[in-house]
Amino acid sequence: MKKYHISRHHRFITVGLNYEKADAATRGLFALDDASTAVLLDRALEEGIDGLLVTSTCNRTELHGFAQAPQHLIRLLCDYSNGTEADFDRVGYVYQNQEAIGHLFRVGTGLDSQILGDFEIISQLKKSFKLSRKHGLANPFMERLVNAVIQASKRIKNETGISSGATSVAFASVQYLLARVPDIANKKILLFGTGKIGRNTCENLVKHTGHDQITLINRTQDRADALGRKFHVRVQPVEALREEIAASDVLIVATGATRPTVTAPMVPADKPRWILDLTIPFNVAREVGVKNGITLVDLDQLSRITDNTLQQRRSYIPQAESIIAEVHGEFNQWLESRRFAPVIRALKAKLKTMKEEELDNQARKIDGFDASQADVVTERIIQKITRHFANHLKDSDIDTDDSLELIQKVFQLEIPQR
Template identity: 55%
Template structure:
């Protein structure tokens, strides 16, 4: 069944993800907060009726209405460092129902790099909230997003798809545990960057590694101090970064910058050093691998970390898909009702006009004519006729568009748009 859309517009999801684009390529198409805002403003000026944008470590995607997907592709490329040629090699374009289904799989963690990672639903909520403030979310997309949120909540509570710790933040702690087993010498860990990923990573490190030798550095020191206070950790000034790197065995970089914040030029140590880059675009320059003592791990490699908890989640995919199907059925029902509502209203108006004309004519023909009774009886007949037509339009075996077209022709209804922009 095709998704409802504004007249001459279709609903699209366009973008790229970890599935075909490596970290470097994803970095080219990554959008900053300012970049997303500017993209949305330009889209609104160009008459795009509804649009939401998400840019995370694993994906950059646009969900919205357009007359042609290239309108959205051009906006993405103009506001990122990617080109249309590069986009065509590694990106995807979905339309109407396929785009709708894709949003469900993304929002419920089924398309996450680590299966069941539910951080994405919070990021989607923020993306839609940002667009709504700009008046760029129509009724269709708002209803769809609410259904995705509902499906996400149900999957989280009714299945074990998200059992245990999740995300790259967890994978980084798991990687450290596997390579530096508990019971061995404690390692000095430096966490550079205390945004959302940094905060989650810090929590996972404390919880799973039981290592308290963790130092936090952030450009804005008070943010690091708030996190450190929760776990009784050390905070150092940004100016002490090089000094702290020299003292560290492991560096976790999650600064969220648009350019590398760590390079070989600021590494002054000969002892083995593991650097884990959790950022998109990359926040660690590849030139660090020119140093013999440095091992660089990026989030794509971390996401391959296997764990029984993660492997077991695959068993719950069918259950999650069943929940999505159930929630989406309600969305489709709403969509069909919304599609034929203007036609049904036009039909009732037409029948009411015919009723009024007949009653007026009958008053002059019958001396004992009861206007009130006739009006009441006619209204009941109109409701029954409209009800029969509504049930017919709700029948999934019938083509709603063809049925609406037939109604318009038979009753000569005023042509009304069935969609909202």
């Protein structure tokens, strides 16, 4: 089997946890906000991490980077989140080298999403890479890998039906309400938070419930006003939050804060009320759910809502995996060529030195020697020789290590250490 080398000094490692083993509460412990991520990246750079990508979403938190051992990345994750190493040992996972690369491809293409075909993660990967570059942790390997994942994601989205149909957290929320809340068209709905999930939820509410008893509240008033105008729904200031919660039959929270924005004293137990918490970590205090008449639903419960759309999406998995294999293979070819490029450069330099020495020698021996013409011919010969060696090293049937060692030995090449 062809061996693909990642780094001479470190391994490419992924450490993380996701919805498969970690429930919403545990994922909340390991969630990283923008400020924590920035400090983590600075610390990683100080500690000699060579390239690091940090992703933290509702469904997962992962660190992808070069380190001598997984424990280094696990410690960084625990130091800058509320999770412990004992928690990580219980629910976390570690991938290294090619397994880590393959995992990132599956994550970025929606195959590893809690809702199959959800491509929201790709925008998070782009954002994460920009942050890594800003903090000096976006090496050429990371940049090439992220671009390859983006390429695979685009192809899968365009060439397969794996993202067809309306299936998302926002859609699942509305489906839940339609299926479980009696007379939903006449219920008062309050949406608190107008980030991306909040906006999508609002759009789905308007589209599928068909009534105008929807109220928006957001901590930034301008954003709520803009969304209210777009969907023709009522907007209230954040100061009216308690009053609006008391008046609501359904409360949807998508505030994206690091601690609960809705606490038990804010929610009266005076009538049946459904509360959907679409955030990680939880933005609705768990004590709210024990009150009489209150039904509190989190992301994990919503993700279990499946329909024919998801079943149909599964039929496209083999086609998506084939695209991933193709793009992953191209990335591996680049990775391998990057490893032998220093040898080819050293070989070309050695041949050029030999050429110059020989041309000088012939110019002294031969009267009227055409040095310029000889230079053109010999340069073309050097290009052909080095191309033949490069093609040989790309051949999957040869042992690249042995070939590189032989080339260096025969031509007595000195390879600069980087």
